[in-house]
Amino acid sequence: MRRFSCIVGSVFLAMTQAQAELVINGSTISSNATVPVTNSNTYTPNNNFQSCLANLRSQAIAAGVSGSTYDRYTQNLTPDYSVIDKLNYQPEFSTPIWDYLSGLVDEERVALGKQKLAQHRDVLNRASQVYGVPAETIVAVWGVESNFGDISGKYPLLQALGTLSCEGRRQSYFRTEFFATMRILQRGDLTEDQLKGSWAGAFGHTQFMPSTYERLAVDFDGDGRRDLVSSTADALASTANFLNKAGWQTGMPWGFEVQIPAGMSIDGEGRRSKKPLSSWSARGVTRIDGSPLIQGPLSGSTPAGLMAPAGPSGPVFLVFKNFDAIYSYNAAESYGLAIAHLSDRLRGAGPFVSSWPTDDPGTSRAERREIQQFLINRGYDIGAVDGLIGDKTRVAIRQEQTRLGLNPTGRAGQQILRAFRQEQARKMMQ
Template identity: 40%
Template structure:
């Protein structure tokens, strides 16, 4: 049986401790002038060829060898499918229950436990050198590529050139393309083998090219940083990346907690309070036991509203969000790591009957709140902090639980129909 998380790290202060994507991570390239967005084209054959030449010139100016830049860019093709995927917005957003249950399930937990045994020496080495415990490394691996079973099948140079030559985010993808060319130039992988996601994320842990350049390492000593074919390189690179964001090896990511009756959910707004303060407010662990008296800051998160689970999130939760700016993702990584290490399922699983809101539903929600005097910001269909704050104020005014969640009661009072047409 797999060793419990509580036994992976030293036994002190165990009340809190535990011993895309990198898409939004800090760029590893110096600031450079990319092709201006106004110069990007939407993909006429002639315009795409002209854009390719400009990108080739930019790459050479940034230090890519002329041979690599010319050889790669000559063979690059425009991928209409990439533009489709970049433009496509899901009709309905995913509920927390659907998101979590798809990513943290018995099959993935079982596979993660097998792999943590199979690669115990490698993972122990990464933990020693970076401070990141093995269950987290395996959890990231599981969420990013289902433990290396699918890296993506699109040519990274094709995808990135297509996006760099599109007006929407030309500057960002120009930088990513030049980084990809530098990776090819250094001999990390041949261009024909550089495959990944439609947005250019690559390898076992789906690093974007700029993140690869800054954080990928040659852990197996073969002279190449190979995140596709070398698990040592991939796991050590993941550890180094998390370490660079100040992963704290002394503490876990967070934990499920229970809230007392009549709890004031308005304080679940991202504020970080000392653990002792949360204890004073009546919060216990998931089994009803008192929280530890630790000098550690934590934020309370209720991703499915007051009817779903509650979590206290510690510093490492923010680190996980440095990998992927999604609270759902960060909770999934943390919970999967817990499960792989031997913990059980959530004591209060998220309700599965909550409505999935479409982008239009959220825009309508934002407009209705604005009309009633609760500023939710620009109606953009995104559930950001301003929208959640507006919902809380509306809930308080209407005698509802102020959890900032657009549940059935809020939607009903705002006359928003979530049923698909």
């Protein structure tokens, strides 16, 4: 869902499942080592909330919200300034892309995604027929956005968006979403209680912003309502509709991993710098298994961009128009790669062939939970064992890395996990 989004080096992400990973509880994505920056303080409001709401009334009416609807939903509305803290949050840690992907595309999510494919096969087949988007891609978006509906957000949208409309940065943007939320309620598709989601306003199984809902949500179960909260069919079909409208090309791949010749310069290359596939072939680029690039529906004139998210020593990809469609759902190449890779895994493909350029690979959510349990056993107060690595966990990891003689990065990588396991094994042998 194209929301006010956090890309590598940009502002922020509407926080849900992709919050938990693309920002990983406040971490930015990087292909470099961990870089600490300053955290934010608790926000102090600048405006009177009720006065702001009163001043917005005429704008809401001009945007198609009736006066009675506006009055009804703002009469007892109170601010939640914690959303401004999240808007202004400065992450303490950066997150390498291999950590990001290892958490989003792990065996646990692949297995559950395959279950969801089977469980919703009829709806997915019908959505694929109507919109031309493969079932695996639809389910991959669902899995990354909300872990298949398990993590869809707890913030009341009116309260969150009302607060963001009156305080902080990008008030104009959030007012558009605030008024869109009221129009949704005015039409009766969803109730106020159903409209809970991320702090930035994304909601439902596949995390649409309210204005995106208005444009692209569909009623796929035939009950006369576009319900992305309680109707899995509506949510999955709406996601397919989004990708279709974003330019999805039926029958074409998103891209694939490739081999590039030793010494080949990739300066200036990227997703946007597309060249005919024949040009890449002429430069010696092949598929990762060494086979030719031009196969199946691809021709020599098919435009493709070379994407190397960790540089030429890591996995390298050629990406096509369908990757751009995925990218438009949440404008971050790391996010797009997670969706694309998960969709391939759901089709039965394996992990990337090339290794990431690190001696400390990322961990799955199960392994992260194991690390968290080790930390709790060591006496650290890090909160729940949930596989989400927040700042408290990272600070504790850094302290343990120092104790164990490891580089104190704060990362929940394989090195600290291996050290914990070895230490536990030694204790058991004593």
